Amino acid sequence: MLKTIVFLMGLWPLLPGFPTQPATPDCDCPPIANLQKTGETSSSISFTWEGPDAATGYKVWYVRGQSASGYSYPSGTSWEFAGLPPGEYTFYFTAVCGGSESSFIGIEDIIEY
Structure with a gap:
């Protein structure tokens, strides 16, 4: 019985209509362009960028060490990360x-006192 199941599972990809390649994600959303830092203080940093025509909004977050912020969802093409303690950060858009x-x-970027 087990041999039959294994045999049939081995034939499964050969059956008509069975997809042989993984599905390609449908992603028609180009990335942002011209990301620039526009300001920095001892506890904040701000950025601006150009968005694709198809964008309905944006998602931004940062990682500091092993900790990640929550997501923020700006509707425009600029954002200020505030309340940041000094340290090394990676900001994502x-x-x-x-x-x-x-x-x-x-x-x-590095936030310094």
Whole structure:
């Protein structure tokens, strides 16, 4: 019985209509462009970028060491991360186009006193 099940499972990919390649994600959302730091203080940093025409919003977050912030969802093409303690950060940005997201862009920076 077990040999029969294993044999049939081995034939499963050969059956008509069975997809032989993994599905390609449907991502028609280009990434943001021209990401620039526009300001920095001892506890904040701000950025601006250009978004794709299809963008309905954006998702931004940061990572500091082993800790990640929650997501923020700005509707415009600028954002200020505030209340940051000094340290090394990587800030991430992605465009949201309806139900899909673009690939993210990350930028590293150091917040100093």
